[in-house]
Amino acid sequence: GQQLNQSPQSMFIQEGEDVSMNCTSSSIFNTWLWYKQDPGEGPVLLIALYKAGELTSNGRLTAQFGITRKDSFLNISASIPSDVGIYFCAGINNDMRFGAGTRLTVKP
Amino acid sequence: GAVVSQHPSWVICKSGTSVKIECRSLDFQATTMFWYRQFPKQSLMLMATSNEGSKATYEQGVEKDKFLINHASLTLSTLTVTSAHPEDSSFYICSAERAGAPYNEQFFGPGTRLTVL
Numbered sequence: 001g002q003q004l005n006q007s008p009q010s011m012f013i014q015e016g017e018d019v020s021m022n023c024t025s026s027s028i029f030n031t032w033l034w035y036k037q038d039p040g041e042g043p044v045l046l047i048a049l050y051k052a053g054e055l056t057s058n059g060r061l062t063a064q065f066g067i068t069r070k071d072s073f074l075n076i077s078a079s080i081p082s083d084v085g086i087y088f089c090a091g092i093n094n095d096m097r098f099g100a101g102t103r104l105t106v107k108p
Numbered sequence: 109g110a111v112v113s114q115h116p117s118w119v120i121c122k123s124g125t126s127v128k129i130e131c132r133s134l135d136f137q138a139t140t141m142f143w144y145r146q147f148p149k150q151s152l153m154l155m156a157t158s159n160e161g162s163k164a165t166y167e168q169g170v171e172k173d174k175f176l177i178n179h180a181s182l183t184l185s186t187l188t189v190t191s192a193h194p195e196d197s198s199f200y201i202c203s204a205e206r207a208g209a210p211y212n213e214q215f216f217g218p219g220t221r222l223t224v225l
Contacts, residue, residue: 031210040199040221043201044216045215096154097154098151
């Protein structure tokens with residue numbers, strides 16, 4: 001099946017630092033999505049990417065759809081404590097598949 | 109808009125009992141809803157796709173007789189865990205698909221934490 005490899009698995013950073021995480025796949029996806037999940041909650045969509053090479057920002061978040069359509073990255077600039085959570089990438093072809101998640105901890 | 113609710117938010121039950129979880133799209137109609145399962149510190153695993161007015165489509169390895177899905181209306185899907193056992197304890201999350209372009213977006217519910225004693 002379509003496997004998404006998301007890394008890193010976890011990150012421990014200081015408030016104010018920038019964060020980068022990525023997803024790669026052996027398969028091509030038509031759409032890449034990035035979600036954030038707070039503890040005990042469902043995922044919330046952060047950014048959606050529709051075209052290869054597309055670079056999209058949402059506040060301090062920036063994500064890119066890789067040229068090969070097999071990868072995507074998410075950057076968070078100037079992290080703050082409320083950025084804590086699990087970030088998931090998801091790729092869509094006929095269905096949606098999730099990466100394993102990146103657990104982010106931000107120290108004040 | 110695009111709010112999805114789940115009920116209950118948490119449930120504790122005895123082994124052998126059945127538990128029903130509801131997923132509702134509050135402000136849009138969803139022909140398709142999805143049920144996910146999430147173990148601690150793990151990703152979301154798709155269990156089944158729920159289609160209004162037809163049988164659900166289950167992912168490989170998911171027992172359809174154990175996890176009964178009923179998509180009775182365009183705003184409601186239910187997941188019933190039958191004869192629950194401790195290994196069924198997990199966080200169950202539904203999502204509802206809203207038609208749109210360039211893709212049909214999924215909106216997630218807040219999840220239901222099931223603990224089977």
